[in-house]
Amino acid sequence: xxxxxxxxxxxxVAGIAVLWAPGRAPAQGTATETxxxxxxxxxxxxxxxxxxxxxxxxxxxxxxxxSPVSRRAVVSVRSNTGRPYRILQRLEEDPxxxxxxxxxTDGVNGGRSRVSSPTALTLQPVEIFSNPQGISDQFHVTxxxxxxxxxxxxxxxxxxxxEELR
Amino acid sequence: xxxxxxxVFAAAAVWLAGWAAPACAEVTLTVxxxxxxxxxEVDFGxxxxxxxxxxxxxxxxxxxxKLNVSSNSARPYQVFQRVNGPWLSPDGKEIPMSAVQFxxxxxxxxxxxxxxxxxxxxxxxxxxxxxxxxxxxxxxxITYKVKVPKGQLAGSYDTKVxxxxxxx
Numbered sequence: 483x484x485x486x487x488x489x490x491x492x493x494x495v496a497g498i499a500v501l502w503a504p505g506r507a508p509a510q511g512t513a514t515e516t517x518x519x520x521x522x523x524x525x526x527x528x529x530x531x532x533x534x535x536x537x538x539x540x541x542x543x544x545x546x547x548x549s550p551v552s553r554r555a556v557v558s559v560r561s562n563t564g565r566p567y568r569i570l571q572r573l574e575e576d577p578x579x580x581x582x583x584x585x586x587t588d589g590v591n592g593g594r595s596r597v598s599s600p601t602a603l604t605l606q607p608v609e610i611f612s613n614p615q616g617i618s619d620q621f622h623v624t625x626x627x628x629x630x631x632x633x634x635x636x637x638x639x640x641x642x643x644x645e646e647l648r
Numbered sequence: 649x650x651x652x653x654x655x656v657f658a659a660a661a662v663w664l665a666g667w668a669a670p671a672c673a674e675v676t677l678t679v680x681x682x683x684x685x686x687x688x689e690v691d692f693g694x695x696x697x698x699x700x701x702x703x704x705x706x707x708x709x710x711x712x713x714k715l716n717v718s719s720n721s722a723r724p725y726q727v728f729q730r731v732n733g734p735w736l737s738p739d740g741k742e743i744p745m746s747a748v749q750f751x752x753x754x755x756x757x758x759x760x761x762x763x764x765x766x767x768x769x770x771x772x773x774x775x776x777x778x779x780x781x782x783x784x785x786x787x788x789x790i791t792y793k794v795k796v797p798k799g800q801l802a803g804s805y806d807t808k809v810x811x812x813x814x815x816x
Binding site: 511512513514515516517518519520521522523524525526528530558559560561562563564616617618 | 674677688692701702725814
């Protein structure tokens with residue numbers, strides 16, 4: 483009889499403990515908070531070109547006894563856009579009867595030349611280089627004058643290099 | 649005959665009471681980005697990975713997060729940091745974890761500061777603080793420094809960092 487009463491009390495205590503404990507468990511000394519971290523990286527895309535010697539590109543003098551010289555320009559593209567781009571070139575000022583030839587090297591960062599053998603410059607824009615990864619790159623453009631005989635005189639041209647982001 | 653069940657019930661009650669007792673310990677963790685509003689966002693703003701003319705230079709950005717931790721148990725507690733994933737852009741570009749360092753400023757109590765000097769953030773969870781034996785409340789000021797890798801692709805990068813406090 484007495485044992486039965488004690489048993490009931492024990493049952494009640496155990497029941498209360500069982501009911502109470504799970505309810506308190508989440509507060510059993512843990513807490514968590516989550517924070518979002520974010521950063522924006524600014525896009526940059528620039529193209530710079532310069533002759534290796536600095537200033538204008540001088541391809542002369544040219545004569546019957548003097549073989550044409552070639553000169554190089556360096557084109558540097560700085561890009562963090564990740565967007566493929568291409569570089570175009572055209573004559574902005576026609577040199578008249580003189581024909582300027584050019585060729586382009588591959589880039590140092592995976593860009594591809596589109597004009598690898600000497601080709602005449604034209605007034606129409608021509609794609610000369612592309613980089614599908616959209617990252618910074620650098621390449622050379624070699625210019626020379628066609629060895630065809632030209633009337634004596636001074637010939638000038640202006641070349642425009644343009645970029646196109648895709 | 650009846651004694652055996654009574655003992656079993658008594659043992660169960662004692663065991664459950666012992667198990668339930670630590671539940672009384674409550675820990676409190678409050679996270680506050682030092683720069684910014686009340687929201688749980690740490691905005692590192694806009695940074696450069698190239699100079700305006702394409703020069704090879706990049707920014708370093710610093711932000712701080714304050715953790716206020718306390719416990720009513722008079723027992724030690726631990727604080728963990730979990731980096732839930734790499735810094736990713738929506739199109740899957742990634743900032744390397746090595747570009748992000750963090751450290752914890754000098755603490756007021758005798759708890760163990762696990763990162764008094766800058767260390768690279770790493771994925772997963774790591775203990776960053778262990779309180780003193782009395783579980784004294786503490787304020788942890790965590791400094792995060794992002795050194796943007798030169799040429800890092802432009803875009804918006806996000807990650808999530810969780811702080812977990814555990815009473816011992």
